[in-house]
Amino acid sequence: MKDNLRDWLKKAEAIGKLKRVEGADWDLEIGTATTLNLKRKDCPALLFDNIKDYPKGYRVLTCSTSTASLWALTFNLPMTDSDLELLGILREKLPQWESNVDRFPPELVSTGSVLENVLSGDDVDLFRFPAPKWHSLDGGREIGTGDAVITKDPETGEVNLGAYRIQILDKKTTGLYMVQGSAHGDVHRAKYHARGEPCPIAVSVGHHPLIFRTAAAELPRGAEYGFAGAVRGEPVKVINEEITGLPIPADSEIVLVGWCHPNKYSSEGPYGEWTGYYGREAPAPTIEIERIYHRNEPIIVGSSDSRPPSDASYGQILLRSTLIHNMLIKSGIPDVKAVWLSREVNGPPLIIVSIKQRYAGHAKEAALLASQFRIAANKAKYVVVVDEDIDPTNTAEVLWAMGTRVDPVEDIDIIRRAPGTGLDPRIPRGAKAFFNSKAIIDACKPFEWIDEFPKAIDLEPDVVERVRAKWKDLEG
Numbered sequence: 001m002k003d004n005l006r007d008w009l010k011k012a013e014a015i016g017k018l019k020r021v022e023g024a025d026w027d028l029e030i031g032t033a034t035t036l037n038l039k040r041k042d043c044p045a046l047l048f049d050n051i052k053d054y055p056k057g058y059r060v061l062t063c064s065t066s067t068a069s070l071w072a073l074t075f076n077l078p079m080t081d082s083d084l085e086l087l088g089i090l091r092e093k094l095p096q097w098e099s100n101v102d103r104f105p106p107e108l109v110s111t112g113s114v115l116e117n118v119l120s121g122d123d124v125d126l127f128r129f130p131a132p133k134w135h136s137l138d139g140g141r142e143i144g145t146g147d148a149v150i151t152k153d154p155e156t157g158e159v160n161l162g163a164y165r166i167q168i169l170d171k172k173t174t175g176l177y178m179v180q181g182s183a184h185g186d187v188h189r190a191k192y193h194a195r196g197e198p199c200p201i202a203v204s205v206g207h208h209p210l211i212f213r214t215a216a217a218e219l220p221r222g223a224e225y226g227f228a229g230a231v232r233g234e235p236v237k238v239i240n241e242e243i244t245g246l247p248i249p250a251d252s253e254i255v256l257v258g259w260c261h262p263n264k265y266s267s268e269g270p271y272g273e274w275t276g277y278y279g280r281e282a283p284a285p286t287i288e289i290e291r292i293y294h295r296n297e298p299i300i301v302g303s304s305d306s307r308p309p310s311d312a313s314y315g316q317i318l319l320r321s322t323l324i325h326n327m328l329i330k331s332g333i334p335d336v337k338a339v340w341l342s343r344e345v346n347g348p349p350l351i352i353v354s355i356k357q358r359y360a361g362h363a364k365e366a367a368l369l370a371s372q373f374r375i376a377a378n379k380a381k382y383v384v385v386v387d388e389d390i391d392p393t394n395t396a397e398v399l400w401a402m403g404t405r406v407d408p409v410e411d412i413d414i415i416r417r418a419p420g421t422g423l424d425p426r427i428p429r430g431a432k433a434f435f436n437s438k439a440i441i442d443a444c445k446p447f448e449w450i451d452e453f454p455k456a457i458d459l460e461p462d463v464v465e466r467v468r469a470k471w472k473d474l475e476g
């Protein structure tokens with residue numbers, strides 16, 4: 001790649017978006033500092049060093065891609081600190097990157113900085129790295145959160161990267177939580193296991209944040225390396241890993257390599273999830289780590305979930321919002337201005353669509369469709385449609401529209417027995433199937449008397465400018 005994580009850190013520091021934190025404990029302090037940092041708008045990335053029990057230089061990076069400006073830096077986009085502006089840029093770029101995936105297959109090279117240290121045999125010890133315990137009731141330390149789990153299809157050779165959490169079970173063993181049957185890595189795993197063979201796995205747990213966000217993106221199976229290459233305009237450089245033959249990023253910080261054996265499950269979790277609640281402890285496949293590669297003074301890229309807004313959720317919100325917007329347009333819905341999955345619920349449970357109303361029922365049509373796209377459908381609970389004067393990324397404005405333009409009996413519909421998710425804390429334990437219901441809220445002005453709707457109180461732009469020039473400290 002044109003630049004690796006070390007170059008990224010320099011750039012983030014140069015724009016004032018990197019903060020160094022010295023002396024944190026891996027046990028809860030890194031997680032807590034990360035959550036507190038996220039409460040600030042346009043928060044910096046945090047680079048933890050001198051972590052308790054670890055040599056200086058063994059670092060953890062968090063909040064790498066949790067603001068518009070850091071996202072823009074990571075994806076080589078025009079600098080902005082506005083979510084709405086970034087959405088507009090992504091709406092154009094995402095389809096271009098997707099259509100360029102085949103032009104940028106990874107480039108095989110013979111060596112790279114990830115080979116600076118090669119640990120095998122007794123030296124394989126996952127506790128050499130300052131993997132955080134993120135939340136107090138977690139079942140263990142997660143070494144992989146902002147990671148990329150690399151697997152290969154045994155039939156087609158297709159290589160996939162997925163961001164799946166990796167919990168340390170002991171020195172040489174980790175859990176591997178992949179949503180069964182739908183995570184692409186799990187599809188690969190199942191194919192090996194159906195043949196009675198172990199599935200080779202490589203996990204990069206530190207890298208340029210683009211690798212992490214690509215692995216976390218809902219892309220067609222195996223598109224990740226090509227997608228990251230398309231974003232960069234240059235292929236990702238990879239090395240053929242010696243034991244597994246899997247292509248690993250040549251300048252990853254740390255790569256764990258091992259095997260996921262058939263019929264070997266261990267108890268994994270609980271872990272603080274994107275819902276803001278703990279998930280359940282459950283049997284999961286495991287990885288037996290045979291070798292570890294790492295750079296000198298290696299950096300783990302961490303991205304944990306928490307009560308909203310979480311570090312993990314921002315990037316997922318950006319991509320899903322962009323995809324839903326583009327799918328609405330493709331479905332023929334005109335004048336969609338923006339789509340946003342609310343940060344206040346870590347995304348999909350509250351989908352907000354702003355439109356310029358063109359015809360009777362336009363808002364309902366947009367809302368019903370937005371509630372059903374696979375990319376968020378099983379997690380969606382509320383879809384709110386607002387007029388074009390409301391910024392969907394501004395929750396206060398959305399609530400104002402709901403408080404003033406909605407008559408609940410007229411404007412709220414409930415869809416019952418729609419797809420749900422087992423992580424939904426509201427679905428009772430032991431449920432035989434995961435359904436939820438969805439509220440469709442039309443928070444637009446009533447179409448048939450839109451012109452008679454009371455005028456909103458707006459500030460006059462020229463007066464705003466004048467007042468700001470006269471009294472500079474009026475705004476926070």
Ligand SMILES: Cc1cc2nc3c(=O)[nH]c(=O)nc-3n(C[C@H](O)[C@H](O)[C@H](O)COP(=O)(O)O)c2cc1C
Nearest residue numbers: 162163164165177178179183184216217218303312
């Ligand atoms: C920080 C973070 C952690 C995630 N952890 C998991 C996980 O443990 N298991 C999982 O199946 N998906 C997890 N996801 C979601 C997947 O990364 C996402 O669905 C991605 O599309 C998976 O890659 P795939 O489409 O190639 O399977 C996580 C996402 C993020 C941002």
Ligand SMILES: [Mn+2]
Nearest residue numbers: 160184221222
């Ligand atoms: Mn994939």
